[in-house]
Amino acid sequence: VKVRDIGEFGLITRLLGEVQAVDGVVVAAGDDAAVVEVTPGSRVVFTCDCMVEDVHFLRTANGEDIGYKLMAGNISDIAAMGGRARYAVVTLVTPSDEPVAWLEDIYAGIKECASQYGCHVVGGDTSRGSKIMLSVALLGEVLPGRELLRSGARQGDVVCISGPLGGSHAGLQVELGRVDAQLAGAQEARLKHFRPTVPTELALVLGEMGCRCANDISDGLASEAREIAAASRVGIELDGADIPVAREAEAVAPALGESALDYALYGGEEYALLFCLPPSLAALVRARFPQVQAIGRVIAGEGVYLLRHGERERLATAYTHFV
Amino acid sequence: VKVRDIGEFGLITRLLGEVQAVDGVVVAAGDDAAVVEVTPGSRVVFTCDCMVEDVHFLRTANGEDIGYKLMAGNISDIAAMGGRARYAVVTLVTPSDEPVAWLEDIYAGIKECASQYGCHVVGGDTSRGSKIMLSVALLGEVLPGRELLRSGARQGDVVCISGPLGGSHAGLQVELGRVDAQLAGAQEARLKHFRPTVPTELALVLGEMGCRCANDISDGLASEAREIAAASRVGIELDGADIPVAREAEAVAPALGESALDYALYGGEEYALLFCLPPSLAALVRARFPQVQAIGRVIAGEGVYLLRHGERERLATAYTHFV
Numbered sequence: 001v002k003v004r005d006i007g008e009f010g011l012i013t014r015l016l017g018e019v020q021a022v023d024g025v026v027v028a029a030g031d032d033a034a035v036v037e038v039t040p041g042s043r044v045v046f047t048c049d050c051m052v053e054d055v056h057f058l059r060t061a062n063g064e065d066i067g068y069k070l071m072a073g074n075i076s077d078i079a080a081m082g083g084r085a086r087y088a089v090v091t092l093v094t095p096s097d098e099p100v101a102w103l104e105d106i107y108a109g110i111k112e113c114a115s116q117y118g119c120h121v122v123g124g125d126t127s128r129g130s131k132i133m134l135s136v137a138l139l140g141e142v143l144p145g146r147e148l149l150r151s152g153a154r155q156g157d158v159v160c161i162s163g164p165l166g167g168s169h170a171g172l173q174v175e176l177g178r179v180d181a182q183l184a185g186a187q188e189a190r191l192k193h194f195r196p197t198v199p200t201e202l203a204l205v206l207g208e209m210g211c212r213c214a215n216d217i218s219d220g221l222a223s224e225a226r227e228i229a230a231a232s233r234v235g236i237e238l239d240g241a242d243i244p245v246a247r248e249a250e251a252v253a254p255a256l257g258e259s260a261l262d263y264a265l266y267g268g269e270e271y272a273l274l275f276c277l278p279p280s281l282a283a284l285v286r287a288r289f290p291q292v293q294a295i296g297r298v299i300a301g302e303g304v305y306l307l308r309h310g311e312r313e314r315l316a317t318a319y320t321h322f323v
Numbered sequence: 324v325k326v327r328d329i330g331e332f333g334l335i336t337r338l339l340g341e342v343q344a345v346d347g348v349v350v351a352a353g354d355d356a357a358v359v360e361v362t363p364g365s366r367v368v369f370t371c372d373c374m375v376e377d378v379h380f381l382r383t384a385n386g387e388d389i390g391y392k393l394m395a396g397n398i399s400d401i402a403a404m405g406g407r408a409r410y411a412v413v414t415l416v417t418p419s420d421e422p423v424a425w426l427e428d429i430y431a432g433i434k435e436c437a438s439q440y441g442c443h444v445v446g447g448d449t450s451r452g453s454k455i456m457l458s459v460a461l462l463g464e465v466l467p468g469r470e471l472l473r474s475g476a477r478q479g480d481v482v483c484i485s486g487p488l489g490g491s492h493a494g495l496q497v498e499l500g501r502v503d504a505q506l507a508g509a510q511e512a513r514l515k516h517f518r519p520t521v522p523t524e525l526a527l528v529l530g531e532m533g534c535r536c537a538n539d540i541s542d543g544l545a546s547e548a549r550e551i552a553a554a555s556r557v558g559i560e561l562d563g564a565d566i567p568v569a570r571e572a573e574a575v576a577p578a579l580g581e582s583a584l585d586y587a588l589y590g591g592e593e594y595a596l597l598f599c600l601p602p603s604l605a606a607l608v609r610a611r612f613p614q615v616q617a618i619g620r621v622i623a624g625e626g627v628y629l630l631r632h633g634e635r636e637r638l639a640t641a642y643t644h645f646v
Contacts, residue, residue: 004419012449015430025445034445036410038464042365048412048460052452087359089371091458096327107338122357126335129375135414137371137460141361
């Protein structure tokens with residue numbers, strides 16, 4: 001059996017195995033981040049996320065953008081657990097003939113994003129290697145009982161999204177040179193890809209108000225909804241007409257003969273927050289955060305369905321890193 | 324300026340810059356691990372360490388050995404701060420045609436070592452990439468005031484080592500095929516390299532007894548002593564005759580026409596603990612841990628000196644990953 005036969009999720013499950021809920025492990029592998037008790041009563045959210053040259057970025061990309069995006073992805077994982085990001089360590093693998101200035105740009109981006117979210121890089125490790133690889137491990141704090149879990153969705157909950165989707169995927173098309181960089185909206189799309197905004201305040205408020213279920217959109221709305229449905233043992237029905245599509249996706253997708261809604265459904269690395277909560281709470285949240293959109297409901301059963309043009313279609317499998 | 328021009332330490336310093344002692348950062352980058360307060364009063368030790376194919380291990384190595392060694396190195400960094408390792412996340416970059424079984428072996432080694440030291444792997448991230456790269460980020464706990472710092476050595480302190488040195492470097496020679504694997508002591512040396520023992524109990528007792536200064540031997544005794552001397556603004560004098568040389572080094576070095584004492588002085592990845600403490604405390608520690616050896620003293624001035632055959636020589640620069 002090769003890695004590509006089982007994909008990223010299969011691999012991580014197989015490698016980590018079952019992490020038992022012992023010794024202060026509150027939430028183990030399988031959610032956006034782990035929650036552990038390092039000292040009794042003090043809960044820590046813990047995650048890591050990596051970027052590899054030629055897989056997640058090209059050498060032609062701006063170094064600060066790469067670093068910013070890497071850190072934003074980690075902060076998003078902490079937020080999606082209801083936590084507040086605090087401290088990071090960074091692993092860097094680099095060829096020894098790499099210009100230091102370019103690596104400094106990457107770290108400047110990492111630190112710029114960190115400081116924007118009240119977070120500090122406190123250490124790291126470097127090694128040589130044939131390609132650049134960066135991994136950030138991030139620690140955050142969460143108050144006991146305020147965790148936002150994949151398994152927290154309940155039948156009858158409203159499914160909400162923190163903002164428009166598909167902008168990051170549109171930006172990736174610009175970065176890959178698939179559309180003219182002069183196209184109206186192209187540079188805005190690029191920013192959505194490399195400088196995503198993480199809704200950290202919303203995430204904290206959700207935990208405080210009693211929401212118990214969230215995922216960030218790392219791998220696309222369809223995929224994240226499926227993860228919540230599977231972990232919560234429920235079904236999810238999405239209303240196609242209510243899914244907010246980023247104007248950057250509306251600008252880029254048509255130029256490629258592609259569907260902006262598909263960008264919103266399947267485009268990853270978005271770092272919007274997908275969450276489920278009872279209708280009464282959803283109304284309160286939407287009053288406080290007007291950009292939050294209700295896009296569907298949690299139903300009995302299993303799977304993720306899209307209602308569109310009067311039809312109900314089951315959503316297909318999403319992008320994984322090893323496909 | 325290329326990475327190789329400034330070396331690993333120069334690179335990490337330049338990339339991280341000055342981490343200010345704000346917002347709960349108790350010990351920042353530059354020691355074995357960072358110490359941070361995630362919630363007030365609860366101190367967390369935080370570190371990461373990576374291994375890269377062809378740099379730190381060969382594909383011919385046993386997977387479990389690679390994983391074990393990686394985790395031991397991280398646990399050693401936590402111990403060298405006076406902490407107890409608790410939770411880890413693991414980043415894996417791998418080609419997609421990699422056999423899953425070999426990766427499972429690596430993770431089995433990671434988890435075997437973790438469980439031996441009361442530590443749990445709670446999450447991780449995977450990506451594809453052209454070479455295998457593994458990074459472990461590890462969290463530990465430490466009681467406030469019990470941290471063991473590089474900057475904690477004081478003039479008049481005794482310099483001690485937790486046990487014999489040079490065994491790991493001897494094992495590396497076996498692994499690299501430089502000596503006959505049938506040589507007496509060769510397999511024991513291999514074990515010292517891949518299955519190092521981390522003196523975690525000693526580290527905790529040192530913090531408890533009032534010792535304030537330690538480093539683990541990641542990059543060789545000479546290099547670690549130099550780090551302590553520089554951070555503490557003192558000099559260190561080592562007695563060549565008192566440095567305990569591992570019997571594995573005594574077995575392997577002569578077969579290669581090399582010096583076993585050089586293995587002890589410059590061989591890295593050893594994970595013994597080098598520490599400095601007042602003579603009265605040193606006597607108490609040695610009574611409780613008979614394998615601890617006093618090997619020198621902290622003096623005024625700067626630099627690291629070796630006394631041998633009636634001569635006093637200043638120790639040369641050590642191994643770095645980018646040389």
